[in-house]
Amino acid sequence: MAFDMRVVWDCLPLLLGGVWLTVVVSLCALAVGALIGLVVCAGTMLGRGVVYRLCIAYVSLFRTLPETVLIFWLYYCIPLVLDHRPTAFHSAVIALAIPAAAYFAEIFRAGIESVPRGQVEAARAMGLSPVWVLWDVIAPQAIRTMIPPILGLSTIVIKNSALVSVIGVEELFYRATVYANQTFHYVEVLTSAAVLFFLLILPLSVLVQLRERRLLTRSR
């Protein structure tokens, strides 16, 4: 069977709309995840107490639980448990943000811990208050080491966003499967969707690899 380019041109507008929704869902999930992750990270840095244990448990729980299970659970169980039905979009963002937050918390913690202890001690000895130590000494160094893992996490979130098609969010994968099922042009439509996902993720993936290589060569 020949690859029919006309089918690709026909389905492209629909799929590009899906790309837009994929990007929006992923960005929202990353933003919410970063916020929750910041709080959880602060909790894990307390070192003791109930809140510390809760945050450690959060990270370990949502790093182990498969995303698909969480997506199904939130979509089917939240309306029953809370008497409140979130839209598919909200469910999707939350379902993607919760595990992302666990990874964010770990990335933030690793980034902060990668700043040598002597830097903090030196800044404190110079008389900087803790807030300024965090802002002027820890943050600039920590953020630099956090960028590659955060970009890597974004690629994972974009890839996982294909899973929320199962709860009816009309993102790229959902549109591709529905269009392909209706027209039977599986080869053309699914290939187009795969290429679009590839084009979406490739720049991030290349950037991660370049940054990692640069960090490696600089630390040598």
Place this chain on the structure above:
Amino acid sequence: MHAIRDAVGRLRAGLTVSFLLTSVVPTVLAAALFAWLASQVNWSFVSQLDFSVVYTYRVALLQGLFNTVLITSLSLLLGLCLGVSFACLLYVPFAPLRWLILAYVEVLRDIPLVIALFWIHFALPIATGISTSVFQSAIIAMALQSSAYLADVVRAGIQAVPKGQWDAADAVGLSRTSKWLDVILPQALKIIVPPLANVAIGYFKASSALALLSVGELMTVAARIAAFSFKPIETLTFVGLIYLALGYVLSGLTYRLERVVKTTPGG
């Protein structure tokens, strides 16, 4: 009077700003969050949950779990064979082959598993005329995807084999086959045990995404039972716990495996 003043003084000394910020404030905030969540929950519904549905469908759930383990292990085994081959082929002095493998790795790493799965199940039969069952499609998709990740992991392992080992193998006049099979690969595979185990756990988790094609692994079975019995909370919570338990067991095994590998003498 003195006793009271002492007690107040001691209390004041203990209530420093840092104590307030690191202990009292987080605890109060966490308590407020949980209280708010608890106030939102429909408790009359939650108290009627009936977990016997899990026991009713125990055979189906066990079958699903068996399929999950079978699909994950088979596809990882295939993926590892492919990954090792690709990593070794990177050392063949023929640039186009190397570019081809690097492109393959990048493409498969940048495409979601479900896209690869649906492409193999629906598009491949049309393109090639060979039709696969959902089970076969799932194994092929996971094997291809994991082979890309594993090729990268194995390549890193090969690079980590000390240069002296390559030189020594050449110096004693080992054939190329013997150099790779007896010297380089055994050491490389030993180095990559920890990342290999992480990939394995990742694919155990990712296998739940196969439910989008109803492959018949644990998540598929769970979704079916949830829809059929109208008891989604009980079913999905229980299945989530199974995934968690197995995930933790696998992480624990990984940790022990790493220590065993580290303490084993010799290459």
